[in-house]
Amino acid sequence: MPVELNTEEPRWGDLAPLAGRAVAAALTHLGHDxxxxxxxxxxxDDARIRALNAQFRSKDRATNVLSWPAWDLSSETPGALPEPPEPGTQAEPEPLGDMALAYETCQQEAIAQGKTAEDHVTHLIIHSVLHLLGYDHEHEEDAQLMEETEAEILATLGIADPYATLDGPPDMQAGPSDSDIGKD
Incomplete structure (x- = not known):
């Protein structure tokens, strides 16, 4: 399984199948084993992600997902594909990085956007995996590439394009990456 899961918030339940499916779908779609x-x-939970967001991004607020890439794979040319990650082995897979998901924020966003929590969290995990792989949304060209790639991956899982249902452009802030998909 391509996911090492640490569940601090018990309300997440068994997130392993969903996380594994989302991470595998993203990697497979991009040609990585x-x-x-x-x-x-x-x-x-929100309290933990708020502390992480304050510590790593100097933003004292909760957010939906944060990402910490192990490697800088980003392209220097806006809209260009990032560098591919080096593969590990089945015995020692190559770490791509870490992500954190906040339970309350993810649930609230799913309700506000009229989505199932499962579909929304799947989207956030895919979004975060793309950050780990060097995708970003700093420039309009990068955001377009990232959004199109997310929509393609979600389609392979039978999930509708989340950007087609948002009112206006999403506020997508990057850093040690924070998504805030669909937030004002």
């Missing part, structure tokens, strides 16, 4: 890569996922 999921068994040769690993992603660490922290399933936490």
């Amino acid at each position: 999921p068994m040769l890569h690993e992603v660490s996922v922290l399933a936490c």
